Amino acid sequence: MLALGLGGGLGVGAVAAGVVASSAGSRQGVSSGALEYPFHGERQGGILTPAQDRLHFAAFDVRAATSRNDLVGLLRDWTYAASRLVMGLGVSASGAFDGRPSLPADDTGEAADLGPSGLTLTFGFGRTLFRTAAGEDRFGVADRMPREFTPLPKQANDFLDARRSGGDLCIQACADDPQVAVHAIRNLTRLAVGRAQLRWSQSGFGRTSSTSTTQVTPRNLFGQKDGTNNLKAEHSEKLAEHVWIADGPTWTHGGSYLVARRIAMTIEVWDGLQLQEQDRVLGRDKRSGAPLSGGDEFTPPDFTKAGDDGKRLIDERSHVFRVHPDSNGGVAMLRRGYNYVDGNDDLGRLDAGLFFIAFVKSPERFARVHTNMARDDMFVEYLKTTSSSVFLVPPGVRPNEYVGQALFEG
Numbered sequence: 001m002l003a004l005g006l007g008g009g010l011g012v013g014a015v016a017a018g019v020v021a022s023s024a025g026s027r028q029g030v031s032s033g034a035l036e037y038p039f040h041g042e043r044q045g046g047i048l049t050p051a052q053d054r055l056h057f058a059a060f061d062v063r064a065a066t067s068r069n070d071l072v073g074l075l076r077d078w079t080y081a082a083s084r085l086v087m088g089l090g091v092s093a094s095g096a097f098d099g100r101p102s103l104p105a106d107d108t109g110e111a112a113d114l115g116p117s118g119l120t121l122t123f124g125f126g127r128t129l130f131r132t133a134a135g136e137d138r139f140g141v142a143d144r145m146p147r148e149f150t151p152l153p154k155q156a157n158d159f160l161d162a163r164r165s166g167g168d169l170c171i172q173a174c175a176d177d178p179q180v181a182v183h184a185i186r187n188l189t190r191l192a193v194g195r196a197q198l199r200w201s202q203s204g205f206g207r208t209s210s211t212s213t214t215q216v217t218p219r220n221l222f223g224q225k226d227g228t229n230n231l232k233a234e235h236s237e238k239l240a241e242h243v244w245i246a247d248g249p250t251w252t253h254g255g256s257y258l259v260a261r262r263i264a265m266t267i268e269v270w271d272g273l274q275l276q277e278q279d280r281v282l283g284r285d286k287r288s289g290a291p292l293s294g295g296d297e298f299t300p301p302d303f304t305k306a307g308d309d310g311k312r313l314i315d316e317r318s319h320v321f322r323v324h325p326d327s328n329g330g331v332a333m334l335r336r337g338y339n340y341v342d343g344n345d346d347l348g349r350l351d352a353g354l355f356f357i358a359f360v361k362s363p364e365r366f367a368r369v370h371t372n373m374a375r376d377d378m379f380v381e382y383l384k385t386t387s388s389s390v391f392l393v394p395p396g397v398r399p400n401e402y403v404g405q406a407l408f409e410g
């Protein structure tokens with residue numbers, strides 16, 4: 001199998017392993033089935049890892065009867081299973097086929113022949129793990145929750161469904177094969193039985209971001225290049241400034257906050273807009289992704305540049321203007337979202353959009369940019385947010401540790 005370092009790109013050395021591209025799902029000359037990222041490391045996978053093509057995201061509620069020891073047991077079990085799953089193995093040594101024939105198998109088997117497929121599993125803790133909405137400290141960790149872990153303020157286009165928001169725990173599974181991501185969530189859910197239950201989940205396809213300079217910028221369901229000016233794995237100084245937690249309790253240092261928002265996009269309305277209006281709303285050219293102030297895709301936008309009519313070339317109410325660091329006290333984020341299509345409504349309109357995921361140093365920094373967007377971004381007219389959650393993603397797991405160990409034993 002082909003193993004790559006955390007956050008590493010697909011360098012020339014990696015491709016030389018003799019694995020040949022064979023399908024549309026393969027990337028940069030490497031068969032996606034063989035691509036493997038290590039589970040252990042300084043950071044959890046699935047943040048800096050070059051964004052894979054598929055997502056299955058799940059949030060869990062810890063059951064009322066679950067004790068602190070049970071919770072730690074679950075995290076241990078998830079850690080062990082995750083360290084196997086990312087290698088393309090079943091959740092246990094007996095796996096899908098080698099258990100006792102008279103018992104259900106440990107693993108469900110549908111990913112048995114698919115390889116690791118670049119699977120990463122990223123675990124996070126919700127605010128309610130520390131203290132329930134009713135104020136209960138179920139696991140004796142309430143005083144270990146960082147002060148920085150604040151809820152997001154409600155925004156103008158929030159139509160949030162509580163049943164598909166929040167949760168005590170989350171797992172982000174990303175892979176280049178959807179069946180591998182689904183298999184991971186399905187089997188980790190199964191392992192949790194009696195201790196935690198699935199609260200909500202979301203699948204996604206077609207990454208809407210690049211998280212490495214080695215990746216080509218993909219397009220979202222509005223047809224726009226998305227991820228051009230994203231923070232990328234190679235920008236280590238910026239990541240230290242904007243993504244990795246460095247304040248508050250030491251057990252969180254090196255982790256990050258994951259913001260997940262299911263944003264429905266009014267596809268049919270958008271499709272009826274003039275091309276020039278679509279460009280004005282975003283502030284970039286749809287074909288090239290270049291800012292309307294000129295240059296190519298990666299030319300920094302010039303927000304002061306005006307056209308012959310004296311008007312700014314990039315509208316002050318465009319998405320790029322509103323969310324750019326220059327408009328938000330320098331704040332940036334690492335976006336890592338996916339498209340989703342969940343069928344259609346009774347009028348034949350697609351239930352589709354962006355499952356937006358961002359990694360940020362604090363929820364407040366995200367809220368600052370988001371509030372500026374919600375206040376006066378023309379884009380908001382075409383968006384409706386139906387789910388919103390924030391999870392604290394603890395730092396990476398060392399061999400013989402379990403995920404989040406420093407929270408319980410630090």
Ligand code: HEM
Nearest residue numbers: 220224225226227228229230263323324325354369370373
């Ligand atoms: C369905 C919803 C959204 C869509 C379709 C969308 C699409 C885009 C596109 C096409 C770009 C320009 C290319 C790029 O630099 O990546 C962009 C940039 C960006 N978006 Fe969004 N976006 C959405 C929601 C959000 C939200 C909720 C936030 C956070 C508050 C956000 C934050 C950003 C940031 C920070 C940039 C980079 C701006 C820059 O530095 O130039 N976006 N988005």
